Amino acid sequence: MPFIEPGDRTVFKMPENYFKDFEANLEKRLDALEKEKVSSNGLLQVQTKAKKFKFSMETHRPILYMAAMFVLLLFSISLILNLSSDKTSSSLRLSAESQTPSATTSVPTAEDYLINSIGAYGITEYYVESEYLK
């Protein structure tokens, strides 16, 4: 078996100074890769921060929604209350106005006439005098 002997690799050639060039090329490629890694790390950090913010927004979203709903509810309740108080005050005002007799519109009754003609002082005086007389 003449060919099965510890062989040499002289049948394979390679360019001159290949290993020196290889080292230099590899160094260049490593430099480029390291730079790329640094820049991608920066980008990754920004992305991670954005992701964290998004995550916190997502986890807190129900709470935020509930808070917003609560504020909206309070606002609408206060608005309704304001409106209703306005309505009642205006209706009260209206009713008060309607109850107060105005000089122009109301017709004086007999009672009114008596009260107006006697007056508060006159009645007390009347009673006091009548007590003394007794």
Add this chain to the structure above:
Amino acid sequence: MEKIDEKELIQMFSDENQRRKAFSILVKQYSESLYWQIRKMVLSHDDANDVLQNTFLKSWDNLSQFRGESKISTWLFRIAVNETYTFLNKERQRNQSNFTDLEDVMIQNLQSDPWFSGDEVALKLQKAIMTLPDKQRLVFNMKYYDDMKYEDISEALGTSVGALKASYHYAVKKIEAFLSLEL
């Protein structure tokens, strides 16, 4: 070439400031032997160059994880072997879509390769070696071309000496059978 003890080199790997320097030494020390292992598997110089670059880039990526449980040469050799297998599998898949055998394509390329200076017999031997499965081819190359001891091959590939002997024996038989038909 600056030769540094393995222990010292491993210590340098763990220090971030010295890692790059250690890696340069590593490349200087092992690029040639790794190149030849890869070259005998992929045959073309350009492909061997690509695979060798990928090997070192992968080792750079995993350098911080290297704890010195095995020899640096063994660790690098295993990365190189994995990268070679990955390359060959990818090429096989690419050629499958064209209904061609990678082995035939590699031999055809070798015939016109300016970096191959073998005669017709050398080319036929390469053809015969190409008929072997990848792992058997690797064992054959390490024994036939580099005259490595079975113990060293066993350490590098993580295969028992007995299995390696059997593998080499069958490889030689297959090559003999192929060449007896060809020559």
